Amino acid sequence: xxxxxxxxxxxxxxxxxxxxxxxxxxxxxxxxxxxxxxxxxxxxxxxxxxxxxxxxxxxxxxxxxxxxxxxxxxxxxxxxxxxxxxxxxxxxxxxxxxxxxxxxxxxxxxxxxxxxxxxxxxxxxxxxxxxxxxxxxxxxxxxxxxxxxxxxxxxxxxxxxxx
Numbered sequence: 001x002x003x004x005x006x007x008x009x010x011x012x013x014x015x016x017x018x019x020x021x022x023x024x025x026x027x028x029x030x031x032x033x034x035x036x037x038x039x040x041x042x043x044x045x046x047x048x049x050x051x052x053x054x055x056x057x058x059x060x061x062x063x064x065x066x067x068x069x070x071x072x073x074x075x076x077x078x079x080x081x082x083x084x085x086x087x088x089x090x091x092x093x094x095x096x097x098x099x100x101x102x103x104x105x106x107x108x109x110x111x112x113x114x115x116x117x118x119x120x121x122x123x124x125x126x127x128x129x130x131x132x133x134x135x136x137x138x139x140x141x142x143x144x145x146x147x148x149x150x151x152x153x154x155x156x157x158x159x160x161x162x163x
Contacts, residue, residue: 002079006069015080023081030070030077037063037070 002012015023044060047053082088 015076023077027077030074037067
C-alpha cells in the first residue's frame with residue numbers, strides 16, 4: 001500500500017471517493033503547477049549564481065518541497081484513477097514517466113497557460129445560427145437575441161439594459 005511522505009490536503013481514501021473527471025482535472029492542474037515551479041526554480045538558480053540572497057535560496061528550497069508534495073499528490077490521484085477505471089496507471093498517459101517527461105521538457109520560453117498548443121476549433125459540428133425575424137413595428141426594435149425594445153421617442157440619456 002502507498003504511504004505518503006508529505007502532508008496532503010486529502011487522504012488516499014478521500015481520493016478514491018472522487019469522480020474520474022475531478023481526478024484528471026486535479027492531475028492536470030498539479031502538472032501545470034509543477035511546470036510553473038520548475039520554471040521559477042530555473043530563474044531562482046540563475047539569480048543565485050550571481051548573487052547570494054537567503055530569501056531567494058529559501059524560496060528555491062520551498063519550491064522543491066512543493067514540487068515533491070505535488071508529485072506525491074499526483075501519485076495518490078493516479079492510484080485512485082487507476083482503481084476507478086480499472087487500468088494500470090503505468091500504461092496510461094497519467095503514468096509517472098509521462099508526467100516526468102512533461103516536467104523535464106519544460107521550456108522556459110514556452111507559454112505556461114497549461115496548454116502546450118492552441119486547440120483547433122472544429123466548425124463542422126457547430127450548428128449554423130438560425131436567422132431571427134427582424135420585423136419592426138412603430139416604436140419597437142427586434143434584436144438578434146429575440147428580445148425587443150420599445151422606444152417611445154425617449155431621450156437617449158436613459159439608455160440601458162431593460163429586463
